Amino acid sequence: MGFGISTRAVHAGEPERQYMDSITTPIVMTSSFTFTNMDEVLDYVSGKVDRFEYGRYGNPTTAVVIKKLRELEGAEDAEVFDSGMTAVSCTLLGLLQDGDHLVLTDDAYKKTLMFCEKVLPRFGIRTTVVKMGDYEEMENVLRRNPAKVVLSESPTNPYLNIADMDILREFKERYGFVLVVDATFATPVNQQPLSQGADVVVHSATKYLGGHNDLLGGAALGRKELIEKIRDYRNTTGGVMDPMTSYLLLRGLKTLALRMERHNTNGFLVAQYLERHPRVRRVYYPGLPSHHDHKRALRYMRGCGGVVTFELNADLERTLKFLSALRLFKIGPSFGGVEALVTHPMTISYYDYPAEERKRLGILDELVRLSVGIEDSQDLIEDLSQALAQI
Ligand SMILES: Cc1ncc(COP(=O)(O)O)c(C=O)c1O
Incomplete structure (x- = not known):
């Protein structure tokens, strides 16, 4: 609707009419959702009606936070997780499979590096770590060994290196990979990597998005076909953001x-x-x-x-x-x-x-x-x- 980012932070995703005319989104504290009769079940399973079924697949409070994040980041689709590391690991395991190659920059978050170097090989996924900012090295790796995914953070910790989105986009067009950017340090207020060539953006919502040092959470945002793969992986393995955390994140995002x-x-x-x-x-x-x-x-x-x-x-x-x-x-x-x-x-x-x-x-x-x-x-x-x- 063309609203600015501050207006979107407050209003985006929030239903126009809330339960009992509440101004805030209620916390729907339930693990399961019931059907009043079998006709409702049939309407749901046949895809006629879209609704909630079980907490691992979705929750009304969480759905609002997902919508708000989507509108802030300018993404077609989004999913949230119980931590930033779950967002990173589900993104990679959702997009990669046995035999695939991942390229990662060397100043990634310590546990992201550990996950890529120690856990992914157990699934037959190889990782090449390249020096952040050395795009010649990255291109040499991509030329010799095509990658399915390239993952870079921006800005990075602790030296606050900034990824060159123009070069990454050019490489993506030339070598055909999925570009994932961990934009935790940037937030959608300071940078929107999806509009600069990224296919998927991940966040640790524990940091600026939540903003009050009182929650752990993560998010992945991007094109529907990619987020669906990530969501399928999460729906199977867990790592769901609970309704209370979703509410805290919603509240944090407003400011x-x-x-x-x-x-x-x-x-x-x-x-x-x-x-x-x-x-x-x-x-x-x-x-x-x-x-x-x-x-x-x-x-x-x-x-x-x-x-x-x-x-x-x-x-x-x-x-x-x-x-x-x-x-x-x-x-x-x-x-x-x-x-x-x-x-x-x-x-x-x-x-x-x-x-x-x-x-x-x-x-x-x-x-x-x-x-x-x-x-x-x-x-x-x-x-x-x-x-x-x-x-
Ligand atoms: C850039 C970045 N990505 C991901 C994570 C992991 O997030 P979480 O601690 O919410 O699991 C961190 C944590 O510090 C981080 O700095």
Whole structure:
């Protein structure tokens, strides 16, 4: 209907007339749906009537969140899952089969990499991991070994590399694969990869989509024929988003555009502040002209979100001291919620990796990743300032 993204975030998918004239979508807390007589059963099984039958195949509250996400992302079809990892794994297992080849970029989420390298081979699916941003290497792989699916995240963690959608689209046309983009860091407010050449977009709804650090969820969106394969896989294996989580996600999504505006502004202001600080060696934020993918960010994104990564001018001991000195930024994994969080990738995500491997992955001892929330930017900056003054 041509509404803007903020209006769609509030109203899209919501029925015009709700149960008992409620303004919000009710939580339909049921595992099964009954039929009043066998005529209704026959109408349903013969496809005359579309309705709910069993909770693993659909739920009215979940159906509303799916519709809202579809309209936000501009997708023909969508499905939701009980976590982002279920969205990723069902997407890959729904689209790939024995003998297929997957190409994946090397800075994908740790568990996505693990799934592709350790689990997919058990199903006879081979994965080639290519360096993010090295499109020559990707093309060499595609030329030698045709891929059924190419999966890239954008932006990526922790260096916020941005996928070049024009090159990926060109490769897709030349080599014929399904392009899957994990756009968790972007959200449909900042980027809509389906309009830039992606066939399927996946999200961890745990992050910005939910936005309040109170749910786990995932989504896959794209053309109907692809989402149906992913849905069939999920309907068989489980991994369903429950009605309560669907409601929380619906509620979170209503403020998505508003929250992203603040995350984008806070992210930029914090990144700018850190870049000028003498105790900070380097800042990675695609909204800064100094970021290696700044031009791609300008081309493909409307804002760069709230994740800011930086290297301190400090050793491990002083880095840990800095982290413990923060007050507003709570130490913890994840990102995309209203609360400011800080993570130390070396300890929180890569402690079990050998030092050499961490070095290869660029996980330095002095690397810090912030997820700025929707607090006042001045308060966030003052917190960083007092913690930096202590090292
Ligand atoms: C880019 C990306 N994709 C997928 C996931 C997995 O999502 P979840 O934790 O909801 O399973 C994460 C988690 O951090 C992520 O960062």
